[in-house]
Amino acid sequence: MVYAVVRAGGRQEKVEVGTILTVDRVKGDDKGKVQLPAVxxxxxxxxxxEASALAKVNVVAEVLxxxxxxxxxxxxxxxxTGYKKRQGHRQELTRIKVTGIK
Incomplete structure (x- = not known):
């Protein structure tokens, strides 16, 4: 069984081939592929x-x-005091699917 822990969107996620993740907004290349750094x-x-060995590891995902x-x-x-403040927020997200760990 091959799996990797990758850094994605400020967090670390455990991924295998076929895993679908929702991460903070990332921009893919022109083919919709994203490289994720392995930890x-x-x-x-x-x-x-080891950092030197992990530099050769390639985790590829496609933007869904x-x-x-x-x-x-x-x-x-x-x-x-009469002080009231109201604010809203919606986080920009991207759903990706891991296609390869090499």
Missing amino acids: LLVDGDTITS EDLRGPKIVIQKFKNK
Whole structure:
């Protein structure tokens, strides 16, 4: 069983070939491919974590779609001062599918 831990969108995700992830917005190349930097590689009994060996590891994913996350509402309130503030946010996301670990 081959899997890798990759850095994607400020977080680390465990991926195998065929894994579908939702990460912070990334831009693919003209073919819709994205390279993800590997942090750890497990290939059967072999575990690779050295930076020089991981520089040769290539984790490729294809962009499936760009989407936006759920709306969150931020409210600030201070009692007895009349201070109220309301703000909303929707995170820009990308859904990707891992196509190869080499």
